[in-house]
Amino acid sequence: MSEMFVTLGTWNWLIFGVILMALELLAPGVFLFWLGLAALLVGLLSFAIHPSWEMQILMFAIFAACAVPLWRRIARSSSAVSRSNPFLNRRADALVGRVFTLERPIIDGSGTVKIDDTVWRVAGPDTPAGSRVKIVQADGASLTVAAA
Structure with a gap:
């Protein structure tokens, strides 16, 4: 050895x-x-x-x-x-609290909103297109909104 x-x-x-x-x-x-x-x-x-x-x-x-x-x-x-940058890999969580304009109306609880270059699916009360909504919750690729 x-x-x-x-x-x-x-x-x-x-x-x-x-x-x-x-x-x-x-x-x-x-x-x-x-x-x-x-x-x-x-x-x-x-x-x-x-x-x-x-x-x-x-x-x-x-x-x-x-x-x-x-x-x-x-x-x-x-x-x-x-x-x-706590939201680096959680982009949807960074959107909570922000206000956006609906691209497509929320009908039967589902609609879309365009954020930057991405279209996000949103859920919430029935709301016409063009309305301002505030994101209250993010769950994966789906956002929950309320009237702003």
Whole structure:
């Protein structure tokens, strides 16, 4: 076993890093990526300074441990972006409370309203076309309206 560690070299770390990153593609979770990055860093540093096998393993451990706070910082900043636009993937929810003009009348509880370049199906009390309605609820692609 110790012979395996003694023979650790630059190429071993680079191959190990590439394998870990390839495994990340098969089992996404962003954990193996950082370990692969740590292995690649050890491999690249081994080209320059030729450390002992003990030092290589120590560098790998330090880089892998430093990757965790780095990943948390990156993940936190990306979640801040989603907090700045809470309706990013919920467009219909962003329409609640807004007032629009009916394109087609609401007859038997169903009609349409044009919002930007999209025609939305609306439900509500019978109302003639051209009337102003306020969106009170969004359920998927269907909007519930009331007279504005």
